[in-house]
Amino acid sequence: MSAPAPIPINTNVGNNTVAGVDEAHDLSPTSAMDRSKMDKLFANRPTPKELQDQGILKGEPNDALAAKKKKLERSMTEDRLDKDIAARPSPEELIKKGILNADENPTA
Template identity: 45%
Template structure:
């Protein structure tokens, strides 16, 4: 029995490692495409590719996880429960409540893509009405060039540095007596200490 358990554990971990590696690679590719989208003029096309890769990553990860559980169940059915639904299913309605994924499947409830043509049209209309990068910079919303992720932090740093310089200048300002000696203040204008 111990040998079967070891085989089941090894098979499940191999498939799980493959699922994690595949999902990680696809997520990295999606991230790279998203970075390219921020820096290119064909942002819509690249963003679409990144979204497709992200969807593929979740589908592959869910499928491989289901396959791992099925293989483990085949080796040791008394210990590992059978996966609910089929391992290659991509729907979220195989046995679970409406809107909830069945056990062993990937939760896709976070998907915000438009479901019908009217929602797609609304999205396209909003997308076309969005302000350009120049307009956002004029309003102070976008601190630097599009794709410059450090622009906001750089602006905050410059603001902090200017504040430090002003604080230093205020701390180092001359006393009223020095201003009288330099002829900047009249002796009658010197404030009296309280």
């Protein structure tokens, strides 16, 4: 499988628009206004602790496996619940044991 082709951009050369590829690899803001916007955004961004408290960041900031671990734990819990639900007694058994009344039978 090959890498995707670069996305062409339009650039203005004089009065003509020329299609080309941006190969500058520079994503930093070019104008002072853009730079000040970025500085303001970075100054107001939440801390890793705040992101953890909100449940956005799982584990420590540089823990690449934390989200996968959380997903595995959730999947294991779901499997355990599915197993427990499959093994629960039927309404008839609960009526025989006196846990449900006959008029509470959900299958009737």
